[in-house]
Amino acid sequence: MPHDIDPFTKNYAKRRPLMGVTILLIEDSRFCSEAVRLMALRSGARLRRADCVKSARKHLSMYRPDLIIVDLGLPDGSGLELIRELAEHGNPEQAILALSGDTQDSTRQKVIAAGAHGFLAKPIESLDLFQRRLVSTLTREREGPRIVPDPVAQSSNTALELDQQALLDDLDRIRAILEKALPDGDRQQLHYCAQFVDSVAQTARDTELSQQARQFFSRMNSGATGQNSGRMMLHMLREKLTTADRAIPDRENVA
Template sequence: MTDLDSLAPHHGRSLQRPLLGMTVLVVEDSRYASEALRLMCLRSGARMRRADCLGSASRHLKVYRPSVVIVDPGLPDGSGLDLIAELDKAVPRVGVILACSGDAGTRDAASAAGADGFLVKPIESLGIFQQEILRFVPLDQGPRGPYALNEEVIVPDPLAYRDDLEHARTLLADGPEPGTRRYLAQFLGGVARAAGDDVLADATAGLDGHAAEAGIARVLGLIETRLAARMAL
Protein backbone atom coordinates (compact mmCIF):
# COMPACT_ATOMS: atom_id res chain seq x y z
CA MET A 1 0.00 0.00 0.00
CA THR A 2 1.36 3.41 -1.00
CA ASP A 3 0.70 6.74 0.66
CA LEU A 4 -1.75 7.64 -2.09
CA ASP A 5 -3.62 4.37 -1.59
CA SER A 6 -4.14 5.14 2.09
CA LEU A 7 -5.47 8.66 1.50
CA ALA A 8 -7.52 8.33 -1.66
CA PRO A 9 -11.32 7.95 -1.55
CA HIS A 10 -12.41 4.32 -1.55
CA HIS A 11 -15.69 3.83 -3.40
CA GLY A 12 -16.38 0.55 -1.62
CA ARG A 13 -16.90 2.30 1.71
CA SER A 14 -20.36 1.84 3.15
CA LEU A 15 -22.31 2.44 6.33
CA GLN A 16 -21.30 -1.07 7.43
CA ARG A 17 -17.59 -0.62 6.62
CA PRO A 18 -16.99 3.13 6.81
CA LEU A 19 -13.18 2.84 7.15
CA LEU A 20 -12.65 0.49 4.20
CA GLY A 21 -9.27 1.05 2.55
CA MET A 22 -7.73 2.86 5.52
CA THR A 23 -4.63 1.71 7.39
CA VAL A 24 -4.65 2.33 11.15
CA LEU A 25 -1.38 2.27 13.09
CA VAL A 26 -2.07 1.53 16.76
CA VAL A 27 0.78 2.47 19.11
CA GLU A 28 -0.28 0.56 22.21
CA ASP A 29 1.64 -1.59 24.71
CA SER A 30 -1.40 -3.54 25.97
CA ARG A 31 -2.38 -6.65 24.03
CA TYR A 32 -5.88 -6.45 25.52
CA ALA A 33 -6.46 -2.88 24.34
CA SER A 34 -4.88 -3.67 20.97
CA GLU A 35 -7.20 -6.64 20.50
CA ALA A 36 -10.23 -4.40 21.06
CA LEU A 37 -8.94 -1.96 18.44
CA ARG A 38 -8.11 -4.80 16.03
CA LEU A 39 -11.68 -6.06 16.19
CA MET A 40 -13.03 -2.55 15.67
CA CYS A 41 -10.82 -2.01 12.63
CA LEU A 42 -11.87 -5.39 11.26
CA ARG A 43 -15.58 -4.59 11.69
CA SER A 44 -15.03 -1.19 10.06
CA GLY A 45 -13.12 -2.44 7.01
CA ALA A 46 -9.75 -0.94 8.03
CA ARG A 47 -6.38 -2.63 8.11
CA MET A 48 -4.58 -2.38 11.47
CA ARG A 49 -0.90 -2.53 12.26
CA ARG A 50 0.42 -2.43 15.81
CA ALA A 51 3.52 -0.97 17.45
CA ASP A 52 4.03 -1.69 21.16
CA CYS A 53 6.50 1.14 21.83
CA LEU A 54 7.95 4.32 20.36
CA GLY A 55 10.86 2.47 18.77
CA SER A 56 8.55 0.08 16.96
CA ALA A 57 6.31 2.95 15.85
CA SER A 58 9.31 4.74 14.36
CA ARG A 59 10.20 1.64 12.34
CA HIS A 60 6.63 1.36 11.04
CA LEU A 61 6.50 5.00 10.03
CA LYS A 62 9.73 4.72 8.04
CA VAL A 63 8.09 2.10 5.84
CA TYR A 64 4.60 3.54 5.22
CA ARG A 65 2.28 6.40 6.12
CA PRO A 66 -0.99 5.26 7.70
CA SER A 67 -4.34 6.96 7.27
CA VAL A 68 -4.89 7.04 11.05
CA VAL A 69 -2.53 6.78 14.04
CA ILE A 70 -3.90 5.95 17.51
CA VAL A 71 -1.36 6.55 20.30
CA ASP A 72 -1.34 5.56 23.98
CA PRO A 73 0.43 8.38 25.87
CA GLY A 74 1.95 5.95 28.41
CA LEU A 75 4.48 3.76 26.59
CA PRO A 76 7.38 1.70 27.99
CA ASP A 77 10.13 3.69 26.26
CA GLY A 78 8.77 7.23 26.55
CA SER A 79 5.73 9.46 26.20
CA GLY A 80 3.29 8.92 23.38
CA LEU A 81 2.64 12.66 23.53
CA ASP A 82 6.07 13.22 21.99
CA LEU A 83 5.11 10.97 19.08
CA ILE A 84 1.83 12.84 18.65
CA ALA A 85 3.72 16.15 18.49
CA GLU A 86 6.13 14.69 15.94
CA LEU A 87 3.31 13.38 13.77
CA ASP A 88 1.44 16.68 13.96
CA LYS A 89 4.47 18.59 12.66
CA ALA A 90 5.36 16.09 9.93
CA VAL A 91 4.93 17.07 6.28
CA PRO A 92 2.85 15.55 4.87
CA ARG A 93 0.83 15.08 8.05
CA VAL A 94 -1.02 11.86 8.89
CA GLY A 95 -4.71 12.34 8.15
CA VAL A 96 -6.04 11.56 11.64
CA ILE A 97 -4.12 11.45 14.95
CA LEU A 98 -5.92 10.18 18.04
CA ALA A 99 -4.74 9.73 21.62
CA CYS A 100 -6.12 6.76 23.54
CA SER A 101 -5.94 6.47 27.32
CA GLY A 102 -7.80 5.30 30.39
CA ASP A 103 -6.87 8.59 32.05
CA ALA A 104 -9.29 11.20 30.72
CA GLY A 105 -7.08 13.83 32.35
CA THR A 106 -4.56 13.44 29.54
CA ARG A 107 -7.06 14.72 26.97
CA ASP A 108 -5.89 18.34 27.22
CA ALA A 109 -2.21 17.38 27.04
CA ALA A 110 -2.89 15.22 23.98
CA SER A 111 -4.77 18.06 22.30
CA ALA A 112 -1.93 20.48 23.07
CA ALA A 113 0.53 18.01 21.54
CA GLY A 114 -1.48 17.98 18.31
CA ALA A 115 -3.96 15.11 18.60
CA ASP A 116 -7.16 15.59 16.62
CA GLY A 117 -9.29 13.54 19.00
CA PHE A 118 -9.31 11.31 22.05
CA LEU A 119 -10.54 7.78 22.76
CA VAL A 120 -11.22 6.82 26.39
CA LYS A 121 -10.30 3.29 27.48
CA PRO A 122 -11.85 0.84 27.76
CA ILE A 123 -13.00 1.25 24.17
CA GLU A 124 -16.13 -0.87 23.84
CA SER A 125 -18.43 0.97 21.43
CA LEU A 126 -17.76 0.34 17.75
CA GLY A 127 -19.85 3.38 16.86
CA ILE A 128 -17.83 5.76 19.04
CA PHE A 129 -14.58 4.38 17.58
CA GLN A 130 -15.81 4.92 14.01
CA GLN A 131 -17.26 8.35 14.63
CA GLU A 132 -14.14 9.66 16.40
CA ILE A 133 -12.15 8.83 13.26
CA LEU A 134 -14.77 9.99 10.77
CA ARG A 135 -15.02 13.38 12.52
CA PHE A 136 -11.64 14.25 11.01
CA VAL A 137 -11.89 12.51 7.63
CA PRO A 138 -12.78 14.72 4.63
CA LEU A 139 -16.38 14.21 3.52
CA ASP A 140 -15.36 12.79 0.15
CA GLN A 141 -13.34 10.07 1.90
CA GLY A 142 -16.06 8.89 4.30
CA PRO A 143 -19.18 6.81 3.73
CA ARG A 144 -21.85 8.29 1.50
CA GLY A 145 -25.16 9.29 3.00
CA PRO A 146 -26.34 9.71 6.60
CA TYR A 147 -24.32 7.77 9.15
CA ALA A 148 -26.04 6.15 12.16
CA LEU A 149 -24.21 5.26 15.37
CA ASN A 150 -23.27 1.58 15.41
CA GLU A 151 -24.29 0.25 18.84
CA GLU A 152 -22.24 -2.97 18.68
CA VAL A 153 -20.15 -3.61 21.80
CA ILE A 154 -16.71 -5.12 21.21
CA VAL A 155 -15.34 -7.63 23.76
CA PRO A 156 -11.66 -8.60 23.35
CA ASP A 157 -10.47 -12.19 23.70
CA PRO A 158 -9.65 -12.86 27.40
CA LEU A 159 -6.41 -14.52 26.27
CA ALA A 160 -5.13 -11.05 25.39
CA TYR A 161 -5.59 -10.07 29.05
CA ARG A 162 -3.57 -13.12 30.02
CA ASP A 163 -0.75 -11.96 27.73
CA ASP A 164 -0.66 -8.60 29.53
CA LEU A 165 -0.63 -10.31 32.93
CA GLU A 166 2.27 -12.53 31.92
CA HIS A 167 4.20 -9.52 30.63
CA ALA A 168 3.64 -7.65 33.90
CA ARG A 169 4.65 -10.72 35.94
CA THR A 170 7.95 -10.97 34.06
CA LEU A 171 8.80 -7.32 34.71
CA LEU A 172 7.81 -7.51 38.38
CA ALA A 173 9.79 -10.69 38.99
CA ASP A 174 12.97 -8.95 37.83
CA GLY A 175 12.90 -6.49 40.76
CA PRO A 176 11.93 -3.37 38.78
CA GLU A 177 13.48 0.04 39.31
CA PRO A 178 11.22 2.94 40.42
CA GLY A 179 10.68 4.10 36.84
CA THR A 180 9.56 0.65 35.74
CA ARG A 181 7.30 0.36 38.79
CA ARG A 182 5.59 3.63 37.86
CA TYR A 183 5.15 2.42 34.30
CA LEU A 184 3.73 -0.92 35.52
CA ALA A 185 1.33 0.83 37.90
CA GLN A 186 -0.27 2.76 35.05
CA PHE A 187 0.01 -0.08 32.50
CA LEU A 188 -1.37 -2.87 34.66
CA GLY A 189 -3.88 -0.60 36.39
CA GLY A 190 -5.31 0.49 33.05
CA VAL A 191 -5.41 -3.02 31.62
CA ALA A 192 -7.06 -4.48 34.71
CA ARG A 193 -9.64 -1.69 34.82
CA ALA A 194 -10.47 -2.24 31.14
CA ALA A 195 -10.92 -5.96 31.81
CA GLY A 196 -13.24 -5.27 34.75
CA ASP A 197 -10.68 -6.54 37.28
CA ASP A 198 -11.04 -3.78 39.86
CA VAL A 199 -9.29 -5.72 42.65
CA LEU A 200 -6.06 -5.96 40.67
CA ALA A 201 -6.44 -2.43 39.34
CA ASP A 202 -6.69 -1.03 42.88
CA ALA A 203 -3.71 -3.11 44.04
CA THR A 204 -1.41 -1.59 41.42
CA ALA A 205 -1.35 1.66 43.41
CA GLY A 206 0.99 -0.15 45.82
CA LEU A 207 3.66 -0.61 43.17
CA ASP A 208 4.83 2.98 43.41
CA GLY A 209 5.39 4.08 46.99
CA HIS A 210 7.30 3.57 50.25
CA ALA A 211 6.06 -0.02 50.67
CA ALA A 212 6.81 -1.06 47.10
CA GLU A 213 8.11 -4.51 48.06
CA ALA A 214 4.82 -5.39 49.76
CA GLY A 215 2.92 -3.90 46.84
CA ILE A 216 4.87 -5.98 44.33
CA ALA A 217 4.27 -9.14 46.36
CA ARG A 218 0.53 -8.47 46.50
CA VAL A 219 0.24 -7.74 42.80
CA LEU A 220 2.33 -10.80 41.88
CA GLY A 221 0.08 -12.94 44.06
CA LEU A 222 -3.05 -11.64 42.36
CA ILE A 223 -1.52 -12.18 38.92
CA GLU A 224 -0.51 -15.75 39.76
CA THR A 225 -4.02 -16.50 41.01
CA ARG A 226 -5.58 -15.22 37.78
CA LEU A 227 -3.14 -17.06 35.54
CA ALA A 228 -3.64 -20.31 37.46
CA ALA A 229 -7.43 -19.97 37.24
CA ARG A 230 -7.29 -19.42 33.49
CA MET A 231 -5.00 -22.42 33.04
CA ALA A 232 -7.47 -24.57 34.98
CA LEU A 233 -10.21 -23.56 32.55
Protein backbone atom coordinates in the same frame (compact mmCIF):
# COMPACT_ATOMS: atom_id res chain seq x y z
CA MET B 1 -22.70 2.87 -8.74
CA PRO B 2 -23.10 5.96 -6.50
CA HIS B 3 -24.12 5.32 -2.90
CA ASP B 4 -27.14 7.61 -3.13
CA ILE B 5 -28.87 5.43 -5.74
CA ASP B 6 -27.68 1.98 -4.67
CA PRO B 7 -29.41 1.01 -1.38
CA PHE B 8 -27.16 -2.01 -0.82
CA THR B 9 -23.92 -0.07 -1.25
CA LYS B 10 -25.25 2.82 0.81
CA ASN B 11 -26.18 0.56 3.73
CA TYR B 12 -22.87 -1.31 3.53
CA ALA B 13 -20.99 2.01 3.68
CA LYS B 14 -22.94 2.97 6.80
CA ARG B 15 -21.90 -0.28 8.49
CA ARG B 16 -18.28 0.22 7.35
CA PRO B 17 -17.70 3.98 7.84
CA LEU B 18 -13.89 3.51 7.86
CA MET B 19 -13.71 1.59 4.59
CA GLY B 20 -10.35 2.24 2.92
CA VAL B 21 -8.80 3.87 6.00
CA THR B 22 -5.40 2.59 7.13
CA ILE B 23 -4.56 2.79 10.84
CA LEU B 24 -1.31 2.41 12.75
CA LEU B 25 -2.03 1.46 16.36
CA ILE B 26 0.87 2.08 18.76
CA GLU B 27 -0.08 -0.03 21.76
CA ASP B 28 1.99 -2.44 23.85
CA SER B 29 -0.89 -4.57 25.12
CA ARG B 30 -1.86 -7.50 22.90
CA PHE B 31 -5.23 -7.66 24.65
CA CYS B 32 -6.09 -4.00 24.05
CA SER B 33 -4.72 -4.19 20.52
CA GLU B 34 -6.97 -7.14 19.72
CA ALA B 35 -10.03 -5.19 20.87
CA VAL B 36 -9.09 -2.29 18.56
CA ARG B 37 -8.30 -4.71 15.71
CA LEU B 38 -11.77 -6.26 15.90
CA MET B 39 -13.46 -2.84 15.88
CA ALA B 40 -11.30 -1.66 12.97
CA LEU B 41 -12.14 -4.84 11.05
CA ARG B 42 -15.87 -4.39 11.60
CA SER B 43 -15.58 -0.76 10.51
CA GLY B 44 -13.80 -1.55 7.24
CA ALA B 45 -10.37 -0.21 8.23
CA ARG B 46 -6.98 -1.85 7.77
CA LEU B 47 -4.83 -1.89 10.90
CA ARG B 48 -1.14 -2.34 11.62
CA ARG B 49 0.30 -2.46 15.12
CA ALA B 50 3.53 -1.25 16.71
CA ASP B 51 4.19 -2.21 20.33
CA CYS B 52 6.72 0.51 21.20
CA VAL B 53 8.15 3.85 20.05
CA LYS B 54 11.04 2.22 18.18
CA SER B 55 8.72 -0.09 16.27
CA ALA B 56 6.37 2.82 15.48
CA ARG B 57 9.19 4.83 13.92
CA LYS B 58 10.17 1.83 11.81
CA HIS B 59 6.58 1.39 10.59
CA LEU B 60 6.27 5.07 9.72
CA SER B 61 9.48 4.96 7.70
CA MET B 62 7.82 2.40 5.41
CA TYR B 63 4.07 3.08 5.57
CA ARG B 64 1.81 6.13 5.46
CA PRO B 65 -1.33 5.41 7.49
CA ASP B 66 -4.31 7.75 7.40
CA LEU B 67 -4.64 7.64 11.19
CA ILE B 68 -2.16 7.01 13.99
CA ILE B 69 -3.55 5.93 17.37
CA VAL B 70 -0.98 6.40 20.14
CA ASP B 71 -1.27 4.85 23.59
CA LEU B 72 0.23 7.23 26.16
CA GLY B 73 2.01 4.53 28.19
CA LEU B 74 4.68 2.78 26.11
CA PRO B 75 7.57 0.59 27.31
CA ASP B 76 10.39 2.57 25.72
CA GLY B 77 9.18 6.15 25.82
CA SER B 78 6.35 8.60 26.30
CA GLY B 79 3.33 8.41 24.03
CA LEU B 80 2.82 12.12 24.63
CA GLU B 81 6.33 12.89 23.37
CA LEU B 82 5.75 10.66 20.34
CA ILE B 83 2.57 12.58 19.54
CA ARG B 84 4.54 15.83 19.75
CA GLU B 85 7.21 14.40 17.45
CA LEU B 86 4.64 13.22 14.91
CA ALA B 87 2.81 16.56 14.97
CA GLU B 88 6.00 18.56 14.45
CA HIS B 89 7.91 16.34 12.01
CA GLY B 90 5.44 13.79 10.64
CA ASN B 91 3.12 13.83 7.66
CA PRO B 92 0.68 16.75 8.14
CA GLU B 93 -2.03 14.78 6.32
CA GLN B 94 -2.04 12.04 8.96
CA ALA B 95 -4.56 12.29 11.79
CA ILE B 96 -3.33 11.56 15.32
CA LEU B 97 -5.51 10.14 18.08
CA ALA B 98 -4.35 9.67 21.68
CA LEU B 99 -5.44 6.53 23.57
CA SER B 100 -5.42 6.29 27.38
CA GLY B 101 -7.27 5.08 30.44
CA ASP B 102 -6.40 8.37 32.12
CA THR B 103 -9.47 10.42 31.23
CA GLN B 104 -8.75 13.50 33.33
CA ASP B 105 -9.36 16.83 31.60
CA SER B 106 -5.71 17.75 32.17
CA THR B 107 -4.59 14.66 30.23
CA ARG B 108 -6.94 15.43 27.36
CA GLN B 109 -5.67 19.01 27.24
CA LYS B 110 -2.04 17.82 27.19
CA VAL B 111 -2.54 15.52 24.21
CA ILE B 112 -4.29 18.25 22.22
CA ALA B 113 -1.51 20.69 23.13
CA ALA B 114 1.05 18.11 21.96
CA GLY B 115 -0.63 17.98 18.55
CA ALA B 116 -3.20 15.17 18.71
CA HIS B 117 -6.46 15.72 16.86
CA GLY B 118 -8.59 13.79 19.32
CA PHE B 119 -8.71 11.55 22.40
CA LEU B 120 -10.03 8.00 22.77
CA ALA B 121 -10.66 6.77 26.29
CA LYS B 122 -10.02 3.23 27.52
CA PRO B 123 -11.94 1.03 27.74
CA ILE B 124 -13.62 1.71 24.41
CA GLU B 125 -17.23 1.16 25.38
CA SER B 126 -18.74 0.26 22.01
CA LEU B 127 -18.18 -0.08 18.30
CA ASP B 128 -20.47 2.89 17.77
CA LEU B 129 -18.28 5.12 19.96
CA PHE B 130 -15.12 3.88 18.23
CA GLN B 131 -16.51 4.69 14.79
CA ARG B 132 -17.78 8.12 15.80
CA ARG B 133 -14.51 9.14 17.37
CA LEU B 134 -12.37 8.00 14.45
CA VAL B 135 -14.63 9.58 11.84
CA SER B 136 -14.59 12.81 13.85
CA THR B 137 -10.78 12.73 14.04
CA LEU B 138 -10.35 11.99 10.34
CA THR B 139 -12.57 14.94 9.39
CA ARG B 140 -10.72 17.34 11.70
CA GLU B 141 -9.78 19.66 8.82
CA ARG B 142 -13.36 20.90 8.69
CA GLU B 143 -13.63 21.83 12.34
CA GLY B 144 -10.07 21.99 13.70
CA PRO B 145 -8.57 20.02 16.63
CA ARG B 146 -10.93 19.73 19.56
CA ILE B 147 -11.82 17.57 22.54
CA VAL B 148 -15.09 15.78 21.90
CA PRO B 149 -17.12 14.53 24.90
CA ASP B 150 -17.56 10.77 24.85
CA PRO B 151 -20.99 9.90 23.40
CA VAL B 152 -23.30 7.60 25.32
CA ALA B 153 -22.17 4.04 24.73
CA GLN B 154 -24.47 1.92 22.58
CA SER B 155 -23.02 -1.48 23.33
CA SER B 156 -26.17 -3.59 23.27
CA ASN B 157 -25.58 -4.75 19.69
CA THR B 158 -21.84 -4.18 19.36
CA ALA B 159 -20.35 -6.51 21.98
CA LEU B 160 -16.97 -7.95 21.07
CA GLU B 161 -15.57 -11.35 22.02
CA LEU B 162 -12.21 -10.30 23.46
CA ASP B 163 -9.15 -12.54 23.28
CA GLN B 164 -8.63 -14.08 26.72
CA GLN B 165 -5.35 -15.70 25.64
CA ALA B 166 -3.97 -12.25 24.78
CA LEU B 167 -5.10 -11.00 28.20
CA LEU B 168 -3.27 -13.81 29.99
CA ASP B 169 -0.14 -13.25 27.92
CA ASP B 170 -0.19 -9.55 28.83
CA LEU B 171 -0.57 -10.30 32.54
CA ASP B 172 2.17 -12.94 32.41
CA ARG B 173 4.60 -10.53 30.75
CA ILE B 174 3.99 -7.88 33.40
CA ARG B 175 4.30 -10.47 36.16
CA ALA B 176 7.80 -11.30 34.94
CA ILE B 177 8.79 -7.61 34.74
CA LEU B 178 7.33 -6.90 38.18
CA GLU B 179 9.11 -9.85 39.81
CA LYS B 180 12.44 -8.31 38.80
CA ALA B 181 11.56 -4.61 39.22
CA LEU B 182 10.23 -4.89 42.78
CA PRO B 183 13.47 -6.27 44.35
CA ASP B 184 15.56 -3.89 42.22
CA GLY B 185 13.42 -0.88 43.16
CA ASP B 186 13.31 0.15 39.48
CA ARG B 187 10.76 2.96 39.71
CA GLN B 188 10.57 3.51 35.96
CA GLN B 189 9.64 -0.12 35.37
CA LEU B 190 7.28 -0.13 38.35
CA HIS B 191 5.44 2.92 37.02
CA TYR B 192 5.18 1.23 33.64
CA CYS B 193 3.79 -1.97 35.20
CA ALA B 194 1.18 -0.05 37.20
CA GLN B 195 -0.16 1.95 34.26
CA PHE B 196 -0.08 -1.11 31.98
CA VAL B 197 -2.05 -3.27 34.42
CA ASP B 198 -4.58 -0.48 34.99
CA SER B 199 -5.08 -0.07 31.24
CA VAL B 200 -5.49 -3.79 30.57
CA ALA B 201 -7.72 -4.29 33.62
CA GLN B 202 -10.03 -1.50 32.46
CA THR B 203 -10.40 -3.09 29.03
CA ALA B 204 -11.06 -6.46 30.71
CA ARG B 205 -13.57 -4.82 33.09
CA ASP B 206 -11.55 -6.10 36.05
CA THR B 207 -12.34 -3.40 38.63
CA GLU B 208 -10.42 -5.04 41.48
CA LEU B 209 -7.16 -5.31 39.53
CA SER B 210 -7.55 -1.79 38.13
CA GLN B 211 -8.04 -0.34 41.60
CA GLN B 212 -4.98 -2.16 42.90
CA ALA B 213 -2.86 -0.87 40.01
CA ARG B 214 -4.03 2.70 40.68
CA GLN B 215 -3.27 2.37 44.38
CA PHE B 216 0.22 1.15 43.50
CA PHE B 217 0.75 4.06 41.10
CA SER B 218 -0.59 6.56 43.66
CA ARG B 219 1.73 5.26 46.38
CA MET B 220 4.78 5.70 44.16
CA ASN B 221 3.66 9.17 43.07
CA SER B 222 3.43 10.17 46.75
CA GLY B 223 7.15 9.40 47.12
CA ALA B 224 6.75 6.00 48.78
CA THR B 225 8.42 2.88 47.42
CA GLY B 226 5.06 1.23 46.84
CA GLN B 227 6.52 -2.15 47.80
CA ASN B 228 3.44 -3.35 49.67
CA SER B 229 1.02 -2.23 46.94
CA GLY B 230 3.33 -3.67 44.29
CA ARG B 231 3.55 -7.02 46.02
CA MET B 232 -0.22 -7.09 46.38
CA MET B 233 -0.64 -6.42 42.67
CA LEU B 234 1.91 -9.12 41.87
CA HIS B 235 0.01 -11.56 44.10
CA MET B 236 -3.22 -10.78 42.22
CA LEU B 237 -1.50 -11.36 38.88
CA ARG B 238 -0.09 -14.70 40.02
CA GLU B 239 -3.48 -15.83 41.31
CA LYS B 240 -5.22 -14.95 38.04
CA LEU B 241 -2.58 -16.76 36.01
CA THR B 242 -2.66 -19.82 38.29
CA THR B 243 -6.46 -19.97 38.04
CA ALA B 244 -6.22 -19.75 34.26
CA ASP B 245 -3.61 -22.52 34.15
CA ARG B 246 -5.87 -24.78 36.21
CA ALA B 247 -8.81 -24.07 33.94
CA ILE B 248 -6.76 -24.52 30.75
CA PRO B 249 -3.92 -26.98 31.56
CA ASP B 250 -2.46 -26.89 28.05
CA ARG B 251 -2.47 -23.08 27.77
CA GLU B 252 0.54 -21.87 25.79
CA ASN B 253 2.24 -18.51 26.20
CA VAL B 254 2.46 -17.01 22.74
CA ALA B 255 3.56 -13.48 23.65
